Amino acid sequence: MPELPEVEVIKNMIKPFLKGKIINYSIVRTKKLKYIIPINIFKIKNKKILDIKRRGRYIIIILLKNTIIIHLGMTGILSIINNKNNIFYDKHDHIDLIINNNFILRYTDIRKFGFWIWETKDYKKNIFLKKLGPEPLKNKFNNLYLYEFTKKKNIYIKTLIMDNKIVTGIGNIYANESLFLSKISPFRISHTLNLKEITILVKNIKYILYKSIKYGGSTINNYKLPNNNIGNFTQYFFVYGRKNKLCKICKEQIISKTQRNRSTFFCYKCQK
Numbered sequence: 001m002p003e004l005p006e007v008e009v010i011k012n013m014i015k016p017f018l019k020g021k022i023i024n025y026s027i028v029r030t031k032k033l034k035y036i037i038p039i040n041i042f043k044i045k046n047k048k049i050l051d052i053k054r055r056g057r058y059i060i061i062i063l064l065k066n067t068i069i070i071h072l073g074m075t076g077i078l079s080i081i082n083n084k085n086n087i088f089y090d091k092h093d094h095i096d097l098i099i100n101n102n103f104i105l106r107y108t109d110i111r112k113f114g115f116w117i118w119e120t121k122d123y124k125k126n127i128f129l130k131k132l133g134p135e136p137l138k139n140k141f142n143n144l145y146l147y148e149f150t151k152k153k154n155i156y157i158k159t160l161i162m163d164n165k166i167v168t169g170i171g172n173i174y175a176n177e178s179l180f181l182s183k184i185s186p187f188r189i190s191h192t193l194n195l196k197e198i199t200i201l202v203k204n205i206k207y208i209l210y211k212s213i214k215y216g217g218s219t220i221n222n223y224k225l226p227n228n229n230i231g232n233f234t235q236y237f238f239v240y241g242r243k244n245k246l247c248k249i250c251k252e253q254i255i256s257k258t259q260r261n262r263s264t265f266f267c268y269k270c271q272k
């Protein structure tokens with residue numbers, strides 16, 4: 001599943017090909033992804049792309065009067081292909097936006113859990129976007145902000161930082177990794193953490209996300225980035241996916257447990 005760094009990397013890759021260009025028309029080869037594809041996506045013609053943004057795990061294509069909001073689900077991928085060389089498509093290539101610069105923005109999704117939305121009003125007030133908490137890389141997400149939530153709540157710290165309403169876009173991988181770097185057990189109850197620990201955690205969340213973006217994201221379960229590039233951040237994982245392997249710091253075995261239906265990886269010696 002693409003998490004925040006992967007979506008940011010995709011946004012950065014596609015943006016130079018799209019910003020300021022015109023969508024001539026679309027080719028849509030399926031009626032439904034997770035939700036029915038809006039009729040306006042089928043009918044789109046001669047629309048100027050003002051900008052491409054990311055909010056949480058959503059990619060936002062801003063047009064003159066409307067916005068296309070895209071969620072990649074589990075296996076969705078956006079890629080730029082050359083219209084001259086790539087007239088072929090396979091059965092998982094569901095949507096092509098034909099751009100006026102001889103490129104195509106192609107949406108591919110094997111499991112079809114992603115979705116496209118056509119928003120006619122202010123996209124920030126869209127039902128999916130308006131409930132999202134602050135971006136973890138923005139200043140609004142800081143130690144005092146997070147501490148306000150942790151001291152009041154009686155839930156696992158890992159569950160809390162993965163709550164999109166509190167901070168958006170920290171998925172399972174980066175929750176596991178940032179807790180390891182902070183030497184905090186994922187099973188700690190949030191109100192037991194002091195401000196110093198929260199300060200370290202916030203710093204590490206930002207650090208791990210920046211670092212992953214820098215390395216092109218993480219390629220997990222064959223998730224591919226545009227143009228088949230593979231993010232190579234996985235080699236820097238300390239705990240995620242490393243069950244029974246040795247901790248890179250203390251050489252104890254990494255433990256994996258199911259926590260709230262998600263796999264939690266941790267080192268019991270390093271994390272307290």
Ligand SMILES: [Zn+2]
Pocket residue numbers: 247248249250251252267268269270271
């Ligand atoms: Zn360790």
